Amino acid sequence: MPLFPLTLPQADLLFDPAFLPAAEADALLAQLTAEVAWEQRSIRLFGQEFPQPRLTAWYGDPEARYTYSGLAWEPRPWTPALLALRQRVAAACAAPFNSVLLNLYRDGRDSMGWHADDEPELGPKPVIASLSLGATRRFRLRPRPGLVLPSLSLDLGSGSLLLMRGSTQQHWQHALPKTTQPLGPRLNLTFRWVGGK
Numbered sequence: 001m002p003l004f005p006l007t008l009p010q011a012d013l014l015f016d017p018a019f020l021p022a023a024e025a026d027a028l029l030a031q032l033t034a035e036v037a038w039e040q041r042s043i044r045l046f047g048q049e050f051p052q053p054r055l056t057a058w059y060g061d062p063e064a065r066y067t068y069s070g071l072a073w074e075p076r077p078w079t080p081a082l083l084a085l086r087q088r089v090a091a092a093c094a095a096p097f098n099s100v101l102l103n104l105y106r107d108g109r110d111s112m113g114w115h116a117d118d119e120p121e122l123g124p125k126p127v128i129a130s131l132s133l134g135a136t137r138r139f140r141l142r143p144r145p146g147l148v149l150p151s152l153s154l155d156l157g158s159g160s161l162l163l164m165r166g167s168t169q170q171h172w173q174h175a176l177p178k179t180t181q182p183l184g185p186r187l188n189l190t191f192r193w194v195g196g197k
């Protein structure tokens with residue numbers, strides 16, 4: 001099934017709830033959980049270090065350096081599994097990607113706070129493809145402060161692919177809130193192009 005557009009003003013979102021078949025998504029979740037070089041990094045806020053509430057890793061072409069939440073990332077070289085996924089995601093999105101940020105939410109206590117992926121390295125209209133594996137989590141979008149528009153919630157199930165492009169990052173923020181539901185792990189991959197074109 002191809003990606004289909006989601007209606008949200010001043011955004012450009014496309015979604016496929018079943019980009020990967022369930023069995024393949026399960027197998028990839030197990031493989032990537034085991035073979036990715038996961039780290040729990042800390043961010044500095046108000047002069048204090050806070051460990052991020054999730055595990056992360058950054059893979060990509062050697063020139064795909066990135067600064068995110070004040071952290072500098074050197075990409076690790078692509079693994080065969082990540083390279084194969086990049087190829088498929090790029091074909092589905094008709095867009096090139098030179099890197100991928102991986103997030104592992106170990107359970108419902110792991111999360112990601114409100115942000116926009118608008119770092120200068122991503123260019124003025126970032127194209128970000130988000131592939132989810134494992135537990136279904138609720139992804140929220142809200143307008144930037146000053147913009148009066150209704151928020152959107154989207155359940156991102158295993159094997160789903162969400163493409164954010166155009167002016168989405170300019171006008172919207174997104175988050176993956178904590179939940180008290182007893183949930184298994186969720187692994188999210190955001191394929192990106194960094195470093196200008």
Ligand SMILES: O=C(O)CCC(=O)C(=O)O
Pocket residue numbers: 101103112117130139156174175176188190
């Ligand atoms: O886990 C998700 O669905 C969101 C990840 C995200 O927003 C990011 O990596 O920038």
Ligand SMILES: [Fe+2]
Pocket residue numbers: 115116117174
């Ligand atoms: Fe993001």
